[in-house]
Amino acid sequence: MTARLLIVGPPGSGKGTQSTNIAARFGIPAVSTGDIFRENVKQGTPLGLEAKAFMDKGEYVPDEVTNRMVRDRLNQADAAHGFLLDGYPRTVNQVEVLDALLAEQGHSLDAVIELTADVDEVVARLLARAQEQGRADDTEEVIRHRMNVYAEQTAPLLNLFSERGLLRKVDGLGSIDDVGDRIANALSDLDGSHV
Ligand code: B4P
Numbered sequence: 001m002t003a004r005l006l007i008v009g010p011p012g013s014g015k016g017t018q019s020t021n022i023a024a025r026f027g028i029p030a031v032s033t034g035d036i037f038r039e040n041v042k043q044g045t046p047l048g049l050e051a052k053a054f055m056d057k058g059e060y061v062p063d064e065v066t067n068r069m070v071r072d073r074l075n076q077a078d079a080a081h082g083f084l085l086d087g088y089p090r091t092v093n094q095v096e097v098l099d100a101l102l103a104e105q106g107h108s109l110d111a112v113i114e115l116t117a118d119v120d121e122v123v124a125r126l127l128a129r130a131q132e133q134g135r136a137d138d139t140e141e142v143i144r145h146r147m148n149v150y151a152e153q154t155a156p157l158l159n160l161f162s163e164r165g166l167l168r169k170v171d172g173l174g175s176i177d178d179v180g181d182r183i184a185n186a187l188s189d190l191d192g193s194h195v
Pocket of ligand 1: 010011012013014015016017018032033034035037054055056058059060061062066086087088089090094125126128129137146172173175176179
């Protein structure tokens with residue numbers, strides 16, 4: 001199946017958690033910019049060294065670096081028939097770069113999933129993750145900063161996707177399975193299935 005999808009939502013709303021299932025259903029790769037950065041940090045690559053300082057503070061990695069990385073990833077063979085982008089685009093500049101890349105390929109987006117969740121719930125989730133995984137950006141202070149960065153730089157993009165008729169808003173509160181079912185319903189016209 002061909003599908004070009006985005007999943008957008010505040011930190012901790014469940015983007016990464018839901019992405020694998022959605023991507024498997026459509027037979028497309030889930031591309032998480034956060035995961036690619038973390039893998040590079042782990043391997044100690046130049047990209048990882050550059051990204052780490054921003055990530056640890058809860059800041060966005062500069063657009064130029066992020067855009068280059070996504071362009072390379074989407075030009076790989078497994079993304080030729082579609083992709084689910086998790087955590088990209090997050091800024092106006094990133095939207096412009098993605099638009100240009102898709103236009104070059106003669107493609108366009110099919111849908112943008114917006115996962116909603118209130119601040120207290122996502123902070124609680126991320127603090128729970130901090131206990132399990134010890135991510136450097138999961139301290140309460142950095143989490144609250146990431147929420148502010150999201151509100152300032154990424155939330156405004158949702159209007160833009162709404163104006164384009166692409167936005168599918170999904171309640172991210174509840175069990176992981178319930179949220180997964182809601183997403184499946186929201187996308188059912190794209191693959192003809194119903195939950
Ligand atoms: P990300 O990796 O995207 O981190 P995130 O926003 O916190 O979301 P994540 O996917 O990890 O969490 P999820 O909501 O699934 O970004 C990290 C950093 O990378 C950014 O701060 C930035 O520095 C950099 N970066 C990434 N993309 C960038 C870009 N485009 N431009 C610039 N910089 C960029 O889940 C969170 C937790 O909630 C999990 O523990 C999960 O188990 C739990 N959870 C999920 N659903 C739940 C549910 N229904 N109930 C209970 N718990 C749930």
